[in-house]
Amino acid sequence: MKPVYMISGGITKFAKAHPDKDFRLMVKEAYDYALRDLPRFSKDMISGAVGSYFSDHFTRQLKAASMVQDFLGLCPKPSKRVEGGGATGGLCFQSAWEAVASGRMECCVAFGFETMSRVNTWKGNEFIALASDTNFDFPVGGFYSGYYAMMVQRHMYEFGTTVEQMAMVSVKNHANALYNPYAQKAKRLTVKEVRESPMVATPLTMEDICTMSDGAAVCILASEDLAGKVCDRPVRISGVGSGSDAMRMADRPHGNVILLPHELESDYRDLKYPGVHSFRGGRMAAKLAYEMAHLQDPNEELSFVELHDAYTSSEIQTYEDLGLCKYGQGGRFVESGRPFMPGVDYGLELPEQGGLPVNPSGGLLACGHPVGATGLMQAVFAFWQLQRTMEKHLGNGTLQVKNAKRGLIHSHAGTGTYITVSILEAA
Amino acid sequence: MEETGPLIIHDHYEIDYRHSYAEDSPFFLGLGKGKLLGSRCTACGYTFATPRAYCMQCGAATQWHELPLTGRVHTFTTCHYGGEAFLKETPFTLILVEFDGADTLFLSRLKNLPPDQVRIGLPVRARFTKTPTFKVTDVWFEPLDHPRGQ
Numbered sequence: 091m092k093p094v095y096m097i098s099g100g101i102t103k104f105a106k107a108h109p110d111k112d113f114r115l116m117v118k119e120a121y122d123y124a125l126r127d128l129p130r131f132s133k134d135m136i137s138g139a140v141g142s143y144f145s146d147h148f149t150r151q152l153k154a155a156s157m158v159q160d161f162l163g164l165c166p167k168p169s170k171r172v173e174g175g176g177a178t179g180g181l182c183f184q185s186a187w188e189a190v191a192s193g194r195m196e197c198c199v200a201f202g203f204e205t206m207s208r209v210n211t212w213k214g215n216e217f218i219a220l221a222s223d224t225n226f227d228f229p230v231g232g233f234y235s236g237y238y239a240m241m242v243q244r245h246m247y248e249f250g251t252t253v254e255q256m257a258m259v260s261v262k263n264h265a266n267a268l269y270n271p272y273a274q275k276a277k278r279l280t281v282k283e284v285r286e287s288p289m290v291a292t293p294l295t296m297e298d299i300c301t302m303s304d305g306a307a308v309c310i311l312a313s314e315d316l317a318g319k320v321c322d323r324p325v326r327i328s329g330v331g332s333g334s335d336a337m338r339m340a341d342r343p344h345g346n347v348i349l350l351p352h353e354l355e356s357d358y359r360d361l362k363y364p365g366v367h368s369f370r371g372g373r374m375a376a377k378l379a380y381e382m383a384h385l386q387d388p389n390e391e392l393s394f395v396e397l398h399d400a401y402t403s404s405e406i407q408t409y410e411d412l413g414l415c416k417y418g419q420g421g422r423f424v425e426s427g428r429p430f431m432p433g434v435d436y437g438l439e440l441p442e443q444g445g446l447p448v449n450p451s452g453g454l455l456a457c458g459h460p461v462g463a464t465g466l467m468q469a470v471f472a473f474w475q476l477q478r479t480m481e482k483h484l485g486n487g488t489l490q491v492k493n494a495k496r497g498l499i500h501s502h503a504g505t506g507t508y509i510t511v512s513i514l515e516a517a
Numbered sequence: 518m519e520e521t522g523p524l525i526i527h528d529h530y531e532i533d534y535r536h537s538y539a540e541d542s543p544f545f546l547g548l549g550k551g552k553l554l555g556s557r558c559t560a561c562g563y564t565f566a567t568p569r570a571y572c573m574q575c576g577a578a579t580q581w582h583e584l585p586l587t588g589r590v591h592t593f594t595t596c597h598y599g600g601e602a603f604l605k606e607t608p609f610t611l612i613l614v615e616f617d618g619a620d621t622l623f624l625s626r627l628k629n630l631p632p633d634q635v636r637i638g639l640p641v642r643a644r645f646t647k648t649p650t651f652k653v654t655d656v657w658f659e660p661l662d663h664p665r666g667q
């Protein structure tokens with residue numbers, strides 16, 4: 091495999107609706123931003139592109155990525171669409187990585203978008219639920235928030251995780267977003283306000299759940315040779331991994347934990363795994379990415395994490411899958427303050443504030459979740475962190491992780507059916 | 518050209534599908550006879566509480582396996598919102614059911630119990646519709662101590 095670098099990125103503001111821009115123009119806005127940020131680069135250096143959007147139901151336009159390809163003036167270069175539920179953006183990023191790592195392309199553009207505003211919120215929820223088994227799961231209640239609520243009820247039962255710990259994730263991510271002008275839903279919240287917001291599916295309230303969004307994101311990936319020529323501060327993609335699990339969460343086994351290098355079998359003697367409390371696919375993705383990037387202990391070796399927090403509960407579950415803490419410790423990991431940003435006032439007692447910031451951008455909870463763009467948005471934020479250019483791109487440096495060396499991005503589909511983990515490093 | 522805002526129109530979309538349950542058909546027919554059919558692997562014995570024609574563990578073919586009609590709540594939630602198709606049914610309670618003799622779970626609705634009384638481990642019993650629609654909702658669960666037939 092050849093080394094692969096990210097050399098530029100761009101995003102649109104994520105918003106409830108962009109009625110003045112169709113999906114092509116949204117992508118073009120992010121694409122033009124990425125090109126402007128890379129003055130020595132020219133379009134003829136692009137070998138091809140990979141496009142991603144999740145739902146043909148939202149778009150009501152099949153082959154929509156072809157329309158972006160021609161709108162960007164990239165025809166007749168190679169192109170394809172990648173789709174994988176909530177992980178669509180992360181899979182798109184890795185597909186572009188594959189194109190460059192294999193030597194097939196010198197430079198691959200990864201673009202993603204979603205236009206979720208075209209139907210009302212509850213129709214949108216129905217469309218998303220069609221990404222559960224339509225014979226066995228959808229007809230029973232067709233609602234992803236319900237599925238996640240069942241998973242976290244079991245997490246609470248197994249490990250003693252509390253709704254207050256989940257609410258702390260909401261406080262953190264919404265407050266981080268106050269410093270991110272691209273975010274859709276920045277606000278200062280208290281644990282009490284999160285708990286008192288309308289109940290959606292017990293125990294998840296409105297403020298535990300991300301919102302639907304319109305938006306687009308673009309990443310430009312290149313070979314070492316090209317990256318060296320056109321980019322002052324390229325970021326190396328040092329590890330990629332992905333995993334999967336059974337579509338119906340009812341079908342998942344209750345077996346043994348897949349161990350990371352810093353864990354022991356004796357850590358989990360009585361734990362039935364993954365059951366419905368953990369994401370086996372996320373653990374597999376992390377394990378493969380850590381192996382490729384030669385990481386021994388992610389909690390020590392990562393500077394920050396941008397993970398798929400569609401729910402406050404899934405952020406806590408994901409800390410554990412990624413090995414930021416042991417299985418069962420996710421709630422306590424939040425309470426320790428480690429995943430919070432240093433230097434931001436959250437109105438909370440946080441003994442180890444800022445040890446390993448998770449979702450400094452505000453994550454899906456506050457940025458929004460325009461599905462096909464989300465995993466690429468994470469890559470753009472990680473890229474800016476590692477270039478140490480957050481201040482330039484966000485207009486303020488509050489969210490810049492000091493001396494950021496290595497970041498992890500995590501994209502997640504369904505109830506954990508496809509999950510990607512990619513490791514990016516300052517070159 | 519005069520400056521205008523975006524033009525937004527409304528557009529309706531509807532479709533009827535011809536849907537076959539194919540190899541899973543006996544499960545849906547079973548619900549009409551008051552039976553819950555899971556699958557047991559002919560090679561390794563792994564037992565799924567859902568239809569799976571082939572074993573997810575070892576790949577061998579499975580046989581239909583009649584599940585007990587009582588089990589326990591493995592986990593639960595009460596939905597106060599939902600996808601558009603289910604909004605009018607809120608609030609409703611979803612459970613994953615665990616059965617003795619099965620290695621996996623079954624998703625269903627729990628009825629006849631106030632949401633604040635649902636708990637993990639609660640014994641439950643399957644109930645079946647008298648007028649089958651051949652959907653997975655032809656079966657639901659109620660607490661085992663609920664008076665039968667109420």
Ligand SMILES: [Zn+2]
Binds near residue numbers: 558559560563574575
């Ligand atoms: Zn088997």
